[in-house]
Amino acid sequence: MADYQWYPGHMTKAVRMMQENIGLVDLVIEIVDSRIPVSSRNPDIDRLRGSKSGILIMNRQDQADPVMTDRFRSFYENKGLLVVSMDARSRRSVSQVRGVIDQASRAKREKDLKRGIRNRPVRAMVCGIPNVGKSTFINSLVGRASAKTGNKPGVTKGKQWISLGASIQLLDTPGILWPKFEDRMTGVRLALCGSIREEILDEEELAMELLRAILDDYQDLFLERYQSAEAPFTADELAGRDEVSLAHLLERIASARNFIARGQVPDRKRAAHMLIDDFQSGRIGRITLDRME
Numbered sequence: 001m002a003d004y005q006w007y008p009g010h011m012t013k014a015v016r017m018m019q020e021n022i023g024l025v026d027l028v029i030e031i032v033d034s035r036i037p038v039s040s041r042n043p044d045i046d047r048l049r050g051s052k053s054g055i056l057i058m059n060r061q062d063q064a065d066p067v068m069t070d071r072f073r074s075f076y077e078n079k080g081l082l083v084v085s086m087d088a089r090s091r092r093s094v095s096q097v098r099g100v101i102d103q104a105s106r107a108k109r110e111k112d113l114k115r116g117i118r119n120r121p122v123r124a125m126v127c128g129i130p131n132v133g134k135s136t137f138i139n140s141l142v143g144r145a146s147a148k149t150g151n152k153p154g155v156t157k158g159k160q161w162i163s164l165g166a167s168i169q170l171l172d173t174p175g176i177l178w179p180k181f182e183d184r185m186t187g188v189r190l191a192l193c194g195s196i197r198e199e200i201l202d203e204e205e206l207a208m209e210l211l212r213a214i215l216d217d218y219q220d221l222f223l224e225r226y227q228s229a230e231a232p233f234t235a236d237e238l239a240g241r242d243e244v245s246l247a248h249l250l251e252r253i254a255s256a257r258n259f260i261a262r263g264q265v266p267d268r269k270r271a272a273h274m275l276i277d278d279f280q281s282g283r284i285g286r287i288t289l290d291r292m293e
């Protein structure tokens with residue numbers, strides 16, 4: 001993998017931001033990308049969250065394989081998280097979250113009551129790595145009825161809170177977390193889902209990894225989109241997972257689309273770009289890259 005020099009500085013700032021804000025909230029809402037529910041989780045979030053309640057939003061549900069989404073949901077529920085899978089662009093889907101926030105804050109409300117405190121709003125912070133849908137989520141959740149409230153007593157100056165009715169307050173800027181770089185494949189998946197810059201790997205290399213995953217687990221979707229009637233792929237062409245076979249497949253896709261590069265050769269780069277773009281915009285179908293057997 002190419003260098004990721006940007007990473008340490010970015011991380012330090014993010015850690016500071018999270019640590020500064022975590023003390024202000026009762027509840028942490030972490031958003032992940034359902035296409036990569038493991039790779040898009042921040043490695044340190046559970047530690048930062050401490051004993052506070054956690055809600056895990058599996059966003060981009062509309063783009064992910066529903067079977068995998070269910071498996072990952074159970075997996076995280078068994079770890080004690082409240083899990084909601086959703087499409088943050090849909091208001092209806094977002095309204096579900098309010099109920100879950102209520103559920104997550106029950107313990108806190110009971111504790112307040114014992115101390116004679118009534119109706120203190122629950123404060124929540126939304127966080128997640130880039131491009132998982134944090135801003136979309138906040139916008140949908142807050143909707144038009146939102147009101148920015150000023151600094152409340154006891155709250156660090158300069159923090160803006162958004163009231164969701166009388167009982168919930170959201171920190172108005174999402175916490176941007178750092179992704180984990182456990183291994184090369186985590187980086188590949190993060191790049192494919194747009195959470196880290198693609199330049200971290202060459203686009204053709206990324207496309208070949210995407211092809212590997214799709215050929216293994218979603219071959220029907222692949223054929224439906226890229227098989228041409230005039231020159232169908234052979235069983236051999238679909239079987240290879242080595243670089244030469246995958247490069248050849250990219251060329252076949254390029255030829256079928258008339259992507260021709262200088263020298264009258266199939267334009268592999270353009271096919272790679274298209275493949276990644278098709279994946280990111282959901283045109284190939286519902287695909288989950290992280291696996292859970």
Ligand SMILES: Nc1nc2c(ncn2[C@@H]2O[C@H](COP(=O)(O)OP(=O)(O)O)[C@@H](O)[C@H]2O)c(=O)[nH]1
Nearest residue numbers: 059060086087088089130131132133134135136
């Ligand atoms: N298909 C789909 N797109 C989404 C979803 N949530 C967000 N998006 C889109 O993903 C892009 C990035 O979302 P954004 O909220 O800016 O992500 P952030 O970087 O985490 O704040 C935007 O174009 C959103 O419209 C979702 O659940 N499904």
Ligand SMILES: [Mg+2]
Nearest residue numbers: 134135136174
């Ligand atoms: Mg954002």
